Each structure stands twice: as structure tokens, then as C-alpha cells.
Amino acid sequence: MIVEVVVGILLGLGGLACITGAVGLLRFPDVYSRMHASGVTDTLGAGLVVLGLLVWAALGDGGWATALAEGHAEAAKPGLLQSVKLVSILFFLWVSGTTAVHALAKAAWLDGLVPWTRDEEGASSTR
Amino acid sequence: MSVFAVAMVAVMVTMALALVRALRGPTIFDRILAVNSFGTATVLFISVHGYLAGRPDFLDLALVYALMNFIGTLAVLKYLHAPGLGAADLAPPGEEGP
Numbered sequence: 001m002i003v004e005v006v007v008g009i010l011l012g013l014g015g016l017a018c019i020t021g022a023v024g025l026l027r028f029p030d031v032y033s034r035m036h037a038s039g040v041t042d043t044l045g046a047g048l049v050v051l052g053l054l055v056w057a058a059l060g061d062g063g064w065a066t067a068l069a070e071g072h073a074e075a076a077k078p079g080l081l082q083s084v085k086l087v088s089i090l091f092f093l094w095v096s097g098t099t100a101v102h103a104l105a106k107a108a109w110l111d112g113l114v115p116w117t118r119d120e121e122g123a124s125s126t127r
Numbered sequence: 128m129s130v131f132a133v134a135m136v137a138v139m140v141t142m143a144l145a146l147v148r149a150l151r152g153p154t155i156f157d158r159i160l161a162v163n164s165f166g167t168a169t170v171l172f173i174s175v176h177g178y179l180a181g182r183p184d185f186l187d188l189a190l191v192y193a194l195m196n197f198i199g200t201l202a203v204l205k206y207l208h209a210p211g212l213g214a215a216d217l218a219p220p221g222e223e224g225p
Binding site: 004007008011012014015016018019021022023025026031034035038041042045046049050052053056057078082085086088089092093096097099100101103104107108110111113 | 130131133134136137138140141144145147148154156157159160161163164167168170171174175178183186187189190193194196197200201204207208
């Protein structure tokens with residue numbers, strides 16, 4: 001019962017972080033600030049959701065931790081495999097997400113996009 | 128587990144908002160950023176759907192999708208910034224900036 005509550009909290013917060021990032025993606029004035037918003041989705045949102053799945057893969061029904069606790073190691077194998085996949089997904093998401101946005105920022109900068117400033121409208125938000 | 132359904136709905140809302148930015152984005156870079164964010168949301172969607180449908184082997188799809196999303200974004204950027212994708216004598220763009 002407690003596992004479902006924990007997984008629920010993690011997945012809920014992760015979903016909330018994803019939506020926050022997406023709303024930021026819509027409301028921010030220019031590309032460079034929107035990149036920050038998409039970063040929220042990439043890191044926090046994905047992190048919490050995958051963490052929730054990890055907890056479920058470990059302690060949920062058919063989880064490897066419960067299987068190991070009851071002593072039959074054979075039943076723990078699929079859960080362990082899922083956890084390894086989840087950790088690698090999280091690792092690749094975090095590494096590739098930031099690198100892609102960095103390349104995007106460089107391309108936008110070299111393309112001549114001027115960051116938005118409060119006093120005069122930067123070119124990037126209008127063009 | 129209904130909580131997986133809740134997470135899937137949240138991820139779907141994220142995807143919808145990212146699509147709105149992709150359609151509205153004034154510059155090309157907004158669109159690329161929105162598609163990149165959409166791809167990340169798809170990875171989460173596949174992972175959570177795998178657990179919702181009792182098929183945790185969907186995680187392989189999510190892993191491949193995460194990598195493809197990265198490669199796709201870089202390919203579009205490379206095409207945008209240096210159109211001669213295949214050109215051998217492609218001079219590296221200097222740091223001229225605006």
C-alpha cells in the first residue's frame with residue numbers, strides 16, 4: 001500500500017514538472033528562455049517519473065526487491081532488468097537532452113538571434 | 128494502477144502544449160525545441176504506458192526513442208546551420224555571432 005502512495009507521489013510530481021516545463025515553453029518571451037523551460041521537463045519531470053517507475057520496479061508487485069526479500073532470486077531477474085533499463089533511459093535522457101539544447105542555443109546564436117530584453121523587444125521573440 | 132494513468136495524462140498534456148509551441152513558434156529554433164521536448168515526453172509516455180499495460184519490455188522502445196530524438200535534433204540543427212551535410216570541404220563556421 002505504501003509503495004503505491006510513494007509511486008503515486010513521484011509520478012504525480014513528475015507529471016506536474018513536465019506540465020510546468022511545457023507551460024513555460026509556451027509563455028516565455030524568446031527561444032533562450034524557452035530552452036530553460038524545456039530543461040525543466042527534461043531533467044526534473046523525466047527524473048521524477050523514471051524514479052517513480054524505478055521504485056515500482058523494485059518494490060511494486062513483481063518487484064525485484066520483494067522477490068529477493070522472499071529469497072527466490074530467479075523471480076527477481078525481470079525486475080532487475082527493468083531497473084537497469086530505467087536507469088539507462090534516465091542517463092541518456094539527461095545527457096542527450098542538455099547537449100541537444102546546447103547545440104540548439106549555439107545554432108540560434110550563430111544565426112543571429114538576439115536574446116529578449118525587457119526595455120527593447122529582442123529580435124528573437126518577434127521574428 | 129491508476130497512478131500510471133494519471134502520469135500518462137500529464138505527459139499527454141505536456142505533448143499537447145509542446146505541439147502548440149511547435150505550431151506557433153515564430154522562429155525555426157522554437158519549433159526544433161518544441162519537437163525535442165515532445166520527444167522527451169514521448170519517451171516518458173512509452174515508459175509509463177509499458178507499466179500501465181503490464182508490458183515493461185516497452186522500456187527498450189523508450190530507450191531507443193530517447194537516442195533517436197537526440198540524433199534527430201542534432202541532424203536538423205546540422206542541416207540548418209551547415210546545409211552542406213555531405214560536403215567534405217565544409218569550412219567550420221567561425222564564431223562570428225550577430
